[in-house]
Amino acid sequence: MRVAHSVAKVREAEEALMARLPEGALMQRAAAGLAAVCARLLRESGRVRGRVVVVLAGSGGNGGDALYAGARLAGRGAEVHAVLTAPKRAHPGGLAALRAAGGRVAELGDVDGAAAAALLGRAELVLDGIVGIGGRGGLRDEVMPLVRVLRGVRRPLVVAVDVPSGVDADTGAVVPETAAAGPDGEPAGLGARAVRADVTVTFGTGKPGLFVDPGAQHAGAVELVDIGLEPWLGAADLLIPQHADVARRLRGIAPRPESDKYRRGVVGIAAGSARYPGAALLSVAGAARGGAGAVRYAGAAAREVVRAHPETLVSDGLPGGAGRVQAWVVGPGLSRDEHAARIVDDVLALEAVLPKLFDADALALVAERGPQVLRGRHPNALLTPHAGEAARLLGEGWSAARVEAERIAAVRELAGRYGVAVLLKGSTTLLAAPGDGPVHVNPTGTGWLATAGSGDVLAGLAGAQLAAGGSALGAGATAAYLHGLAGRRAAFGDGAVGAPITAGDVAAALPEVWRQVVSSGASDGV
Numbered sequence: 001m002r003v004a005h006s007v008a009k010v011r012e013a014e015e016a017l018m019a020r021l022p023e024g025a026l027m028q029r030a031a032a033g034l035a036a037v038c039a040r041l042l043r044e045s046g047r048v049r050g051r052v053v054v055v056l057a058g059s060g061g062n063g064g065d066a067l068y069a070g071a072r073l074a075g076r077g078a079e080v081h082a083v084l085t086a087p088k089r090a091h092p093g094g095l096a097a098l099r100a101a102g103g104r105v106a107e108l109g110d111v112d113g114a115a116a117a118a119l120l121g122r123a124e125l126v127l128d129g130i131v132g133i134g135g136r137g138g139l140r141d142e143v144m145p146l147v148r149v150l151r152g153v154r155r156p157l158v159v160a161v162d163v164p165s166g167v168d169a170d171t172g173a174v175v176p177e178t179a180a181a182g183p184d185g186e187p188a189g190l191g192a193r194a195v196r197a198d199v200t201v202t203f204g205t206g207k208p209g210l211f212v213d214p215g216a217q218h219a220g221a222v223e224l225v226d227i228g229l230e231p232w233l234g235a236a237d238l239l240i241p242q243h244a245d246v247a248r249r250l251r252g253i254a255p256r257p258e259s260d261k262y263r264r265g266v267v268g269i270a271a272g273s274a275r276y277p278g279a280a281l282l283s284v285a286g287a288a289r290g291g292a293g294a295v296r297y298a299g300a301a302a303r304e305v306v307r308a309h310p311e312t313l314v315s316d317g318l319p320g321g322a323g324r325v326q327a328w329v330v331g332p333g334l335s336r337d338e339h340a341a342r343i344v345d346d347v348l349a350l351e352a353v354l355p356k357l358f359d360a361d362a363l364a365l366v367a368e369r370g371p372q373v374l375r376g377r378h379p380n381a382l383l384t385p386h387a388g389e390a391a392r393l394l395g396e397g398w399s400a401a402r403v404e405a406e407r408i409a410a411v412r413e414l415a416g417r418y419g420v421a422v423l424l425k426g427s428t429t430l431l432a433a434p435g436d437g438p439v440h441v442n443p444t445g446t447g448w449l450a451t452a453g454s455g456d457v458l459a460g461l462a463g464a465q466l467a468a469g470g471s472a473l474g475a476g477a478t479a480a481y482l483h484g485l486a487g488r489r490a491a492f493g494d495g496a497v498g499a500p501i502t503a504g505d506v507a508a509a510l511p512e513v514w515r516q517v518v519s520s521g522a523s524d525g526v
């Protein structure tokens with residue numbers, strides 16, 4: 001499990017640790033770890049000696065880390081150039097160390113467009129130490145020309161120090177560029193006032209913004225440098241599961257010799273309608289490979305379902321009359337007519353402790369009824385909205401765009417308000433349960449999963465995980481993880497190039513990724 005802590009918790013822990021260490025010791029630990037990662041990255045394509053490294057150093061501790069790391073690389077023979085983005089306030093110790101090691105120093109004002117392009121064009125590695133956890137808002141005007149040039153030059157490896165400068169460390173938010181087009185000709189709207197890194201070397205613990213989009217896209221691969229903070233860090237704010245965590249749960253629900261289909265769990269699917277039978281088929285496909293012993297289907301697409309999935313137990317009545325199940329999935333392709341409302345109300349009338357997953361059209365119907373139909377009544381329910389559905393559930397003051405921009409806050413608010421676990425779909429899928437516990441981030445997604453019906457497969461899969469037992473949050477997190485891996489598997493196969501996939505391909509890839517996770521469970525995985 002990877003973890004992340006809020007800036008406030010990091011600051012508190014740093015203070016406690018610094019009080020026990022000689023002055024500057026913590027920054028030396030950070031810089032040593034940072035330089036070691038940079039040296040390793042440079043060695044992947046040769047030696048450190050003679051390589052051109054450009055350090056962008058701001059006015060705070062982040063710039064200090066970068067300058068000290070630059071000094072260490074210069075000490076190993078690299079040709080290091082620093083550009084001070086706030087020359088009067090550059091870290092004095094770091095600056096002296098870099099100069100003493102033979103590094104060259106320029107001020108932002110001296111490095112205009114052409115000079116910046118020449119310098120960054122020669123760089124093999126750029127250290128982004130403009131601003132770290134002390135940053136507020138997007139990058140300021142004075143550094144943007146340099147950042148735009150960096151974006152345009154034939155890419156050196158960009159290593160962000162602690163956080164990509166301009167990314168909000170707590171939320172992952174970035175400020176979009178409002179200017180029409182940058183000098184590099186980048187179309188308006190695509191750029192952000194933030195650095196885009198290949199690798200982020202973060203200190204002490206992860207920062208939430210490194211794992212949640214759009215910040216995650218700016219962070220690239222995240223490497224953690226241990227600076228001894230752990231004993232002083234409180235509970236994590238974000239958890240990022242890896243193969244080993246998911247493997248533990250999958251082993252726990254694997255069938256035993258004495259298992260029968262009922263002990264493994266039966267998942268009920270109330271999905272699809274005469275208009276949208278496909279959603280029923282895809283939900284059943286996800287559920288059938290999701291770890292339950294059997295799938296029961298209740299609804300208008302019974303005939304189509306049994307034709308495509310003959311192992312399914314089908315009926316065309318309401319869920320309550322369909323027979324015993326351990327978890328219900330309601331919503332995909334249900335449409336929003338009176339009959340759909342009757343189905344949702346029927347599920348809401350089922351035994352309170354029975355796990356129930358509400359997706360798609362069922363979410364709109366839940367939103368109409370209000371949080372009180374779930375809060376305090378259905379402790380094991382799971383909502384699986386995308387941003388638009390989340391905004392509808394949250395009501396006044398929320399829009400899909402706001403949910404996208406404040407994903408962590410949105411998923412927490414939803415879980416708190418409805419009193420149930422929530423899986424917020426999107427480019428980074430997040431999960432939260434009511435209360436102050438950590439938000440889970442799914443690390444396995446791929447853009448190729450943005451394809452029709454992909455959410456239906458996820459709903460079925462998550463329902464099967466609910467039926468197999470455990471908390472709604474654990475079931476949802478496992479489903480999101482497997483679904484993301486299956487999407488990657490379907491889109492990329494064994495290679496590095498993705499291709500378009502269908503939701504059916506995602507369902508078909510589930511057994512393979514399940515095996516992959518369980519068999520490599522001891523390693524880090526993603």
Ligand SMILES: NC(=O)C1=CN([C@@H]2O[C@H](COP(=O)(O)OP(=O)(O)OC[C@H]3O[C@@H](n4cnc5c(N)ncnc54)[C@H](OP(=O)(O)O)[C@@H]3O)[C@@H](O)[C@H]2O)[C@@H](O)CC1
Nearest residue numbers: 027030059060061062131132133134135136138139140162
């Ligand atoms: N504390 C520790 O023990 C350790 C800390 N460590 C390191 O220190 C970092 C934290 O250092 P920090 O607190 O000095 O803040 P930092 O991120 O450098 O930025 C503050 C400066 O940036 C400026 N600035 C703000 N917003 C901006 C913007 N949008 N665009 C441009 N500039 C902006 C702001 O300017 P001002 O608002 O004052 O005008 C201020 O001067 C942390 O991330 C880690 O790398 C490690 O060495 C481990 C030990």
Ligand SMILES: [K+]
Nearest residue numbers: 128131163165
């Ligand atoms: K930075």
